[in-house]
Amino acid sequence: MNSKKIVYPYIPNSEPQVQNEMLQEIGANSINELFSDIPEKLLLHKKMNLPKPFLSEYELKRHIESILSKNSTCKENISFLGAGCWQHYVPAVVDEVIHRSEFLTAYAGEPYEDHGRFQAGFEYASMMGDMLEMDVVSIPTYDWSQAASTSLRMSCRITGRNEVIVSKTINPNRLLVIKNYCNPNVNVVMLDFDSKTGLVDINDLEKKISNKTAGVYVENPSYLGSIESNGAKLSEIIHKAGALFLVGVDPSSLGVLTPPINYGADIVCGDLQPLGIHMNYGGGVAGFIATRDEKEFVSEYPSRLFGIAPTENSEWGFGDVMWERTSFANRESSKEFVGTAAALWGIAAGVYLAVMGPEGMQELGKGIIQRSLYAQKEIRKIKGVKLPLFQSANYSEFVVDFNNSGKAIKEINKALLKKGIFGGKDLSKDFPQFGQSALYCVTEIHTKEDIDKLVFALKEVF
Amino acid sequence: MGMNMKTKLRNYHAVCWDEPIIYELDRNGERAILVPEVDKKITESVGDGISSIPKSMRRKNVPQLPALSQPQVLRHFLHLSQENLGVDLNIDIGQGTCTMKYSPKINEQFANSEKITEMHPYQDESTSQGLLEIMYKTEQLFKEISGLDRFSLHPGGGAHGIYTISSIIQAYHKSCGEEGKRNEIITTIFSHPADAAAPRVKGYKTIIIYPDENGCPDIEAFKKVVSEHTAALLITNPEDTGIYNSKIAEFTKIVHNFGGLCGYDQANANGLLGITRAKEANFDLSFFNLHKTFSSPHGCGGPGSGIVGVTNKLAKFLPVPVVDYDKKNNKYFLDYDRPDSIGKVKDFYGVIPVILRAYAWIMSLGTEGLREVSNVAILNNNYTMKKILELRGVSMAFPEHKHRIEQVRYSWEKLSKETGITTEDIQRRIFDFGTHYWTSHEPWLIPEPFTIEPSESYSKDDIDEFIAILGQIVKEAYEDPKKLKNAPYKSSVHHIDHEVFDDPSKWAITWRAYKKKYNGYFQPK
Numbered sequence: 001m002n003s004k005k006i007v008y009p010y011i012p013n014s015e016p017q018v019q020n021e022m023l024q025e026i027g028a029n030s031i032n033e034l035f036s037d038i039p040e041k042l043l044l045h046k047k048m049n050l051p052k053p054f055l056s057e058y059e060l061k062r063h064i065e066s067i068l069s070k071n072s073t074c075k076e077n078i079s080f081l082g083a084g085c086w087q088h089y090v091p092a093v094v095d096e097v098i099h100r101s102e103f104l105t106a107y108a109g110e111p112y113e114d115h116g117r118f119q120a121g122f123e124y125a126s127m128m129g130d131m132l133e134m135d136v137v138s139i140p141t142y143d144w145s146q147a148a149s150t151s152l153r154m155s156c157r158i159t160g161r162n163e164v165i166v167s168k169t170i171n172p173n174r175l176l177v178i179k180n181y182c183n184p185n186v187n188v189v190m191l192d193f194d195s196k197t198g199l200v201d202i203n204d205l206e207k208k209i210s211n212k213t214a215g216v217y218v219e220n221p222s223y224l225g226s227i228e229s230n231g232a233k234l235s236e237i238i239h240k241a242g243a244l245f246l247v248g249v250d251p252s253s254l255g256v257l258t259p260p261i262n263y264g265a266d267i268v269c270g271d272l273q274p275l276g277i278h279m280n281y282g283g284g285v286a287g288f289i290a291t292r293d294e295k296e297f298v299s300e301y302p303s304r305l306f307g308i309a310p311t312e313n314s315e316w317g318f319g320d321v322m323w324e325r326t327s328f329a330n331r332e333s334s335k336e337f338v339g340t341a342a343a344l345w346g347i348a349a350g351v352y353l354a355v356m357g358p359e360g361m362q363e364l365g366k367g368i369i370q371r372s373l374y375a376q377k378e379i380r381k382i383k384g385v386k387l388p389l390f391q392s393a394n395y396s397e398f399v400v401d402f403n404n405s406g407k408a409i410k411e412i413n414k415a416l417l418k419k420g421i422f423g424g425k426d427l428s429k430d431f432p433q434f435g436q437s438a439l440y441c442v443t444e445i446h447t448k449e450d451i452d453k454l455v456f457a458l459k460e461v462f
Numbered sequence: 463m464g465m466n467m468k469t470k471l472r473n474y475h476a477v478c479w480d481e482p483i484i485y486e487l488d489r490n491g492e493r494a495i496l497v498p499e500v501d502k503k504i505t506e507s508v509g510d511g512i513s514s515i516p517k518s519m520r521r522k523n524v525p526q527l528p529a530l531s532q533p534q535v536l537r538h539f540l541h542l543s544q545e546n547l548g549v550d551l552n553i554d555i556g557q558g559t560c561t562m563k564y565s566p567k568i569n570e571q572f573a574n575s576e577k578i579t580e581m582h583p584y585q586d587e588s589t590s591q592g593l594l595e596i597m598y599k600t601e602q603l604f605k606e607i608s609g610l611d612r613f614s615l616h617p618g619g620g621a622h623g624i625y626t627i628s629s630i631i632q633a634y635h636k637s638c639g640e641e642g643k644r645n646e647i648i649t650t651i652f653s654h655p656a657d658a659a660a661p662r663v664k665g666y667k668t669i670i671i672y673p674d675e676n677g678c679p680d681i682e683a684f685k686k687v688v689s690e691h692t693a694a695l696l697i698t699n700p701e702d703t704g705i706y707n708s709k710i711a712e713f714t715k716i717v718h719n720f721g722g723l724c725g726y727d728q729a730n731a732n733g734l735l736g737i738t739r740a741k742e743a744n745f746d747l748s749f750f751n752l753h754k755t756f757s758s759p760h761g762c763g764g765p766g767s768g769i770v771g772v773t774n775k776l777a778k779f780l781p782v783p784v785v786d787y788d789k790k791n792n793k794y795f796l797d798y799d800r801p802d803s804i805g806k807v808k809d810f811y812g813v814i815p816v817i818l819r820a821y822a823w824i825m826s827l828g829t830e831g832l833r834e835v836s837n838v839a840i841l842n843n844n845y846t847m848k849k850i851l852e853l854r855g856v857s858m859a860f861p862e863h864k865h866r867i868e869q870v871r872y873s874w875e876k877l878s879k880e881t882g883i884t885t886e887d888i889q890r891r892i893f894d895f896g897t898h899y900w901t902s903h904e905p906w907l908i909p910e911p912f913t914i915e916p917s918e919s920y921s922k923d924d925i926d927e928f929i930a931i932l933g934q935i936v937k938e939a940y941e942d943p944k945k946l947k948n949a950p951y952k953s954s955v956h957h958i959d960h961e962v963f964d965d966p967s968k969w970a971i972t973w974r975a976y977k978k979k980y981n982g983y984f985q986p987k
Contacts (some may be wrong), residue, residue: 008831010564010757012921013838022845022922031837034844034865035737037706042742048606048735053828057568060826064818068577070592075580077589084809085583091495093532097539098761099574105548107560107760108900113476113893115954116545117762122972123484129972130526136971139763142618143809153663176782176805180629184641184665220519229516256512258521271809281593282583282810283765283817293975295966304763307969308483308976309962310984315480317958321969327621327659329904332668337659339621339768340753344761351539354484355494357529362521363497369511374504393514417586425584448501 006055074279078450079422082397082441083223084144084171085282086274088252089445094276094351098344111318118318121343122306124350128288131251131353131361132268133259135293138303140286140346144271145174147287148217148248149181150336151267154289154300155215155244156186157335163187163212167200169222170248172430178217191216198226198390198399200234209241215267219248220260224431224439225397226390227257235264251275251288251349252443253395255358256365267291276352277345286345299325302336364444368396371451372442378455379440384462389437396443400424403435405462413438415461421454467927471934474896475952479541485973487538488528494535526974545954547898549759553924555846556892556899558869558913559654559702561732561754569757569822573815583810587795593814594794597785600769600821607824607832608728608748609741610771614780615812620729621656622807623749623768624696626781627725628661629804630747630772631694633779634723637802644693644722650679652701655903657727666693672907677860678707685716692722699743700730702903702913703859704843704866714744723747723776731755732917733840733868736833740771747772752813756820767816778802783811838918839868842925846870846916849929853936855880859908869915871908878910883939883946885910891938891949895931 008014013022019031028034054060074087081087098104103117111118125137141147152164166178168190182188192204200218209216216238220228228234231247238245246267247260252274260268268290277284291297298305299322307321320326327334356364376398380387384405388398402412413423424438431437442451512520530538547554554562572578581590601613617623628647635644647666649657651673658668669687674680679697688695695717700706707713714724726740726748732755740748752758753766760766772780782803783796796811827835847870850856855877858870874885885901889912892899902911916925938945950956962968968986970976981987 006830006834008827008834010566010826011831011834011838011918012924013842013918014834018922019838019841022841026841026844026848028844028865031841034840035706035733035867036865037708037863037867038738039708039711042711042738044737044739044742048829048832050603050606050824050829050832053831054825055828055831057566057826060822061568061571063825064572064822065575065577067595068572068575068592070595071577071581072585072589073576073580074582074585075576079582079585081582081584083584087580087582089498093494093536093539095574096536097543099570100540100543101550102543102546102548103762104570105550105565105759106546106762107549107562108557108763109547109898110889110893111958112890112950112953112955113547113898114545114762116542119481119483119545120539120542121762125971126483126485126973127527129974133523134972135975135978142622145806145809146618146622173806173809177807177809180805180807181663183629184632227515227519229519232518254521255525256515256521258519262522263518278579279582280579281581281590281814283812283814284579285809286765293966293971293978298966298969298971305971307963307971308973309959311955311959312957313955314983315955316483317955319958319960319963321963321971323963327655331655331904332658332662332670334655334659336663337621337625337656339654339656340619340751340760340766341622341764342618343763345765347539347762351535353527354530354535354538355532356497356527357492357494358524358527359493359529360495360497361525361527365521366511367497367500369514370500370504370508373508373511373514377508393516393519413586417589422582422585422589444498447498448504 077420077422078453080424080440080454081422083425083439085279086441086443087279087445088274088443090276090278091352091355093355094348097351098348103344103347118306120347120350122308122318124346125306127350127353131254132290133261134268134290136291136298138289138301138305140272140288140342141303142341143285143287144248144269145177147269147289148174149178150302151246151269151289152178152182152215152217153336154267155246157300158296159214159244161212161214163189164214165189165191165208165216167191167193167218169193169198169224170219171223197392198222198224199228199230199392202230202233205237209237209243211242213241213243215244215246217246221250221253221395224399225394226392227395231263253365255361272345272349275349277348286342298322300335301325302338304338367444371446372396372398375442375451378451382455382458397439397441399437400440401434401437409436409438412461416457419457421457468930471930472896476954477544478954479545481541483973484538485528487530487534490529492529492531494530494532552897553920553928555914555916555920555928556897558900558915561915561917563757563917564919565757565759566823569819572822573819578814578818591794594785596818596821598787598794600817601785603824604769604771608771609739610748611774612777612780613769613771614784615769615817616781616808617768617770618808618813619764619766620654620749620751620768621660623770624656624727625660625663626770626807627747627749628664629807630776630779631723632664633804634776635693644691646691647694647696648687648692649696650701651907652703653698653727654729657696677703677705677863678709681709681712684713688716688720690720692717692720694723694725696725696727698727698730700867703871704869705860705863706867710743729754730868733836735836736829737836746776752816752820757823758816758819765813765816767813779804781805781807835918842916842918842920843868843870846914846925853933855936869913871902871911871913873908874910877939881939881943883943885912887946888935891935891946892931893950894952897928897931
């Protein structure tokens with residue numbers, strides 16, 4: 001049995017007889033002869049030492065499932081975690097579509113034989129465009145952080161300046177990505193926030209903005225949950241300085257919050273994950289970038305942009321707009337770089353928006369705000385808890401200040417975990433000025449009972 | 463006996479639904495899903511929610527999304543799905559450099575398990591031990607596959623891997639006090655375009671080496687440009703020609719002598735598993751595409767993963783966090799305490815479903831299986847090459863390299879001269895036979911190019927069928943070239959007017975832009 005060669009189910013030509021036939025056809029004696037270009041001294045003169053494989057599909061299934069069973073999910077518990085990855089309901093139709101082999105296993109075909117993915121990409125961009133009221137939306141990039149970083153670089157190219165201003169209330173992990181992406185030739189200046197409202201400190205913006213500023217990046221709602229209400233004022237200051245206004249948004253909020261273009265945003269970016277993509281331990285993120293339909297903006301996108309065009313038979317056809325921008329076409333003289341990123345998540349977001357429709361997106365946003373307000377109201381009643389931290393409105397997320405409880409967030413979350421609850425994200429490291437505070441997230445998946453259970457558990461913890 | 467696809471080609475026709483744009487299907491008032499209602503007691507307690515939003519921030523116009531019922535939405539997107547050629551449906555050997563291979567369905571089951579999809583990245587580590595274990599073990603597998611010492615699973619694709627490598631290179635030279643001085647990265651024209659593009663984001667000047675007359679990067683030209691300004695060499699091997707650069711160890715040695723680093727773009731790794739590694743050629747950094755060599759499906763262009771490996775001396779620069787294992791307490795954990803880290807390149811920890819599929823795929827094959835993958839990829843490629851070169855009018859670049867690793871860049875130069883048919887004409891015609899091929903990355907150093915990569919997933923019969931299709935097209939090129947010029951005939955759509963895509967007054971990237979610019983089906987306003 002041992003001497004018999006394994007015929008691997010995923011490798012049709014692993015069967016020895018066919019290998020011999022093919023070698024004969026080639027005129028070679030062995031497969032080794034075919035890679036004789038590789039010098040002897042570079043060959044691995046031993047076998048790799050990988051673990052023993054699970055050759056049968058059943059054994060593999062047992063192995064993987066036994067590891068995965070060690071996880072305890074947000075479905076098996078009640079989770080109030082957000083902070084850049086949010087638990088929303090994923091309609092069954094979304095999964096049905098993106099699990100189709102035709103979408104799942106396609107790649108880089110042309111608009112003729114991959115017509116469907118071009119149309120799906122165009123429709124995704126169109127529906128996002130309607131949520132954002134913007135005419136140009138990119139095919140997805142890796143995530144929101146990449147989208148924000150590219151937006152900042154785009155603002156530098158458009159204005160010919162090399163300093164950007166970034167609000168301190170953005171996601172701190174995003175700031176790490178931005179800083180690395182801007183290093184070394186774009187200077188990142190940090191913008192303070194008003195400690196009372198949690199909103200951008202307008203005086204600080206006026207102090208820091210100058211004729212060197214290419215773009216100002218703000219998130220709305222902010223990482224800490226506040227809805228930025230001074231958009232128009234910010235826009236006025238930013239545009240007066242000849243800079244661009246860049247806004248990052250959670251697209252699930254756009255059924256009820258006004259699109260940033262209405263308060264003067266020039267480039268809008270964000271993450272598609274809330275739109276029908278499972279959390280996947282943070283692996284389900286995908287970034288979008290949107291602008292007005294102006295050549296000076298369109299020509300600065302690094303990503304692919306799908307356009308619609310006529311065919312000779314009066315069908316809808318598609319193709320790449322301004323292909324020459326991309327690193328596929330122009331290598332070292334391109335705009336940044338492009339490659340495989342997150343296209344399928346874009347299709348998922350398109351299906352999601354089509355499923356939700358205009359009313360669904362409004363109801364979603366409204367319901368999230370109501371549930372979040374209810375959670376805030378009930379948590380506020382707990383002794384030793386301070387809320388709100390800021391005098392501003394919130395969308396789904398809000399900060400809970402536990403400093404008066406005498407307990408660390410770590411302890412509180414451990415105690416909640418014992419009751420099957422994932423407490424809010426600990427902010428004590430990223431925002432030490434708030435001491436023991438946590439960022440809670442409530443979405444449409446939370447019922448009144450879930451929220452009541454949290455409040456009850458918190459009361460018990462103290 | 464079944465049909466013989468070598469002697470009688472399929473009478474294929476692509477699915478053609480002539481599908482409207484989803485907005486054209488809009489039926490105002492229809493619903494495809496109902497959103498969970500808010501508990502009455504919540505509404506009684508907090509009101510309608512909307513009034514809590516500052517007035518200036520409330521949305522005034524209803525989003526102009528289409529409204530459809532659920533069966534309509536599903537039918538629309540299934541029509542679109544059918545108008546694609548995925549690996550699961552065709553002999554996908556024509557998309558060279560893309561390593562189109564079978565993605566086992568069992569791995570889809572794993573990736574779609576709630577034990578991964580419903581996990582939040584900030585859950586307490588005690589509740590995510592399963593995923594942390596997969597991540598940790600995946601890193602251990604890749605250490606063995608590459609010979610490198612430490613990996614980051616974060617990058618979201620190959621180009622992103624190259625960008626991450628560039629960031630680490632910069633951090634390293636900065637730590638040596640040479641950041642300003644080391645301002646050049648050298649790559650080759652047959653490496654992926656992102657090798658030339660991504661380092662520029664990090665402020666590097668990229669220097670491109672062209673091949674010598676033997677098709678390998680010109681080592682003499684290389685010696686002239688490498689200097690104390692060289693931050694690194696970023697190179698693919700085998701290059702997109704399928705030729706293994708046998709002088710690679712000399713290249714890395716020269717760069718090291720000048721104090722530079724060597725980064726290995728392993729997008730073309732499918733023919734090298736267990737045969738040669740980054741370590742043996744003295745590379746300091748490397749990345750692998752998990753959506754190519756390691757079988758995760760390409761998803762129309764992602765989600766992908768371009769995990770980055772480094773030697774010990776560069777490990778401290780990797781993005782935060784890395785996954786570690788506490789042996790004493792038998793616990794996997796995320797390590798953020800890395801003061802020299804470049805910071806982050808991506809949200810959270812990497813593209814987890816892709817990483818899980820790659821782990822499962824490697825664990826289904828093991829040491830012998832991975833080697834068999836490469837053996838068969840090489841065998842298939844050389845067999846395909848033999849057959850393609852028997853066709854009229856075709857040649858391959860640098861024919862003195864008699865054998866190739868996992869792909870070959872061919873040329874229709876002769877056929878083109880004799881018939882006027884271009885590689886793009888052939889590309890459009892091949893769609894009529896239920897498969898596709900890709901020309902090549904630009905610039906086209908090799909005239910009228912096409913690149914074929916028959917990975918281990920294709921049988922001898924599959925390859926023979928593909929060759930028979932090419933044979934038929936070659937015949938047509940010589941006998942009825944007009945037929946090729948007007949192709950495709952059996953595709954989902956016909957000739958597309960590409961002119962609109964470069965004209966700002968004509969392009970439309972969204973439906974709203976189309977409506978603004980056109981008055982119905984492409985009648986300008």
